[in-house]
Amino acid sequence: MLNNQKPFRLITIPVSHYCEKVRWALDYLKLPYVEAAHMPPFYKFATTKAGGGTVPVLVTEDGNFTDSTDILKYLDSISPNDAKLYPEKPEQRQQVEELEELFDEKLGTAVRSWAYFYIIDNSKIIQPKWTQGVPFVENFLFPVIFPIMRSLVIKKYDVNAESATQYYQQIENVFAKVNELLADGRNYLVGDKISAADFAFASLAAPILQPPQHPIKSSDAEELPAEFLSKINKLKETAAGAFALNLYATKRK
Ligand SMILES: N[C@@H](CCC(=O)N[C@@H](CS)C(=O)NCC(=O)O)C(=O)O
Structure with a gap:
């Protein structure tokens, strides 16, 4: 799955540790993404346009996810069984x-x-x-x-x-x-x-x-x-x- 998938867009403030949580999960799962990094307060234009407020926001064809935990749950849901972020049990x-x-x-x-x-x-x-x-x-x-x-x-x-x-x-x-x-x-x-x-x-x-x-x-x-x-x-x-x-x-x- 996901072989021909369009890269996600990850809206960040570079140093944000909530953004790093998502960045790391994307890298670990080898999911393609483009980071749209913005300095405060400019991130706000990008996140608001994507329906969110804070960073990170992940823009996907399945919708936009505006909280790091929601993003990890989404990434988990589209990942194969041998690369999960949450245990099955x-x-x-x-x-x-x-x-x-x-x-x-x-x-x-x-x-x-x-x-x-x-x-x-x-x-x-x-x-x-x-x-x-x-x-x-x-x-x-x-x-x-x-x-x-x-x-x-x-x-x-x-x-x-x-x-x-x-x-x-x-x-x-x-x-x-x-x-x-x-x-x-x-x-x-x-x-x-x-x-x-x-x-x-x-x-x-x-x-x-x-x-x-x-x-x-x-x-x-x-x-x-x-x-x-x-x-x-x-x-x-x-x-x-x-x-x-x-x-x-x-x-x-
Ligand atoms: N619960 C949120 C917290 C995200 C968060 O607090 N992001 C901060 C950066 S570390 C932010 O965007 N701050 C700017 C703002 O609140 O407008 C998540 O896990 O995504």
């Missing part, structure tokens, strides 16, 4: 779905707000993250747009010193849950095959773990505040952090 499927929901709601949101707290004032760090692969004119407009978007991001994602402490705690709680799961020596979070739970955990943790295989270039360590780096290093050393980094090293082609 109902009990395992439920575990994968619950973990994916936990990572989407608790990890992805906390990672974004916590990381922005340390880097949102540094346009040198933000520019490549928002502009890798976007149309030239958007990149050109970055210096004008950045101060406006910076304020909006701070407001929208509750970026401040007090919330950063809470978001870091939230990240630690999710990592603790993953550490617990991994304590029995398993290779994947659920069952004996990679699933949506693994892709979701690794991609949503990636902005802090900065795996070298990530398609969006990592920041240079010297550019990052010392406190941010030391907390990142602490998370990298956990079983959960090492697990996500190993998934990138071995599965992110």
